[in-house]
Amino acid sequence: MPRVSTLLALVAAFLALAFLAAPWFAFRALREAAAAQDAQALAELVDYPAVRASLKPQLSEAVAPGPPPDPWRDPIGALKRAIDPIRPAPPAVDRHLTPEGLHALTMADPGAPPAPGARPPFPALDYWGFRRVRFAVHPKGAPAREVTFTFQRRGLFTWKLTHVDLPEESTAAVARGRPAG
Numbered sequence: 001m002p003r004v005s006t007l008l009a010l011v012a013a014f015l016a017l018a019f020l021a022a023p024w025f026a027f028r029a030l031r032e033a034a035a036a037q038d039a040q041a042l043a044e045l046v047d048y049p050a051v052r053a054s055l056k057p058q059l060s061e062a063v064a065p066g067p068p069p070d071p072w073r074d075p076i077g078a079l080k081r082a083i084d085p086i087r088p089a090p091p092a093v094d095r096h097l098t099p100e101g102l103h104a105l106t107m108a109d110p111g112a113p114p115a116p117g118a119r120p121p122f123p124a125l126d127y128w129g130f131r132r133v134r135f136a137v138h139p140k141g142a143p144a145r146e147v148t149f150t151f152q153r154r155g156l157f158t159w160k161l162t163h164v165d166l167p168e169e170s171t172a173a174v175a176r177g178r179p180a181g
Contacts, residue, residue, distance in 0.1 A: 023133035023151050026159035027106070027123050030149075034103035046161045047152075048097060054150075054163040055093045096164070105164060108137040108147050123149070133159065144168075 026045060033041035069077035095101050108121050123135035131153045138146040150163035 018157060020128075022157045023128075023135075023153075023159045024123070024125075026151055026161075027135050027149060030102065030161060031106040031120060034099045034106060037099040039099065042099060042102065044160075046097075046102070050162040051164055052093055052097060055096055055166070058166050059092045096166075105147050105166075106137065106149075108139045108142075108145055138167075 029041065030045045033045060068081050071078035096105060106120065121137050121139055123137050125133070126136040126148060127134040133151045133153075135149045135151070136146050137149070138144075145167045147167060148163075148165035149161055150165075151159040152162045154160050
């Protein structure tokens with residue numbers, strides 16, 4: 001009959017392993033919920049206001065014009081520039097937050113619908129902390145197209161997506177008005 005101390009050590013090791021693996025399972029659950037277009041599961045896995053706030057500057061900077069126009073030479077351009085901060089987030093932000101957009105992000109192909117039957121890239125651990133974990137995903141042979149997902153711990157085994165870093169080429173493609181891919 002096993003000793004109580006051996007049993008407690010096994011339970012502690014199992015809990016520690018479950019705690020360490022929970023973010024990876026959260027990423028996999030995010031990918032599967034997005035592929036299945038399960039909005040309720042995505043609502044439990046994604047902090048939409050935080051992710052929207054993380055995407056907005058990445059996509060807005062790509063659209064932002066250079067230096068401000070001279071109001072004496074280009075009054076219409078100066079007026080448009082003054083109104084810009086009032087405008088809502090670009091539609092690309094909300095497009096990335098749909099189930100299809102989140103699935104494309106997890107497949108490291110933002111802006112393009114994933115190919116049917118495509119094998120998803122394996123998420124690489126970029127950072128692991130007690131309260132925050134970051135995964136990097138990129139297509140095989142294309143490390144420049146890396147998409148980074150940051151998950152934050154909300155409970156002992158509960159993790160939520162709070163930040164997404166897009167690859168540089170995706171934000172440049174949005175600035176040109178074309179989907180990335």
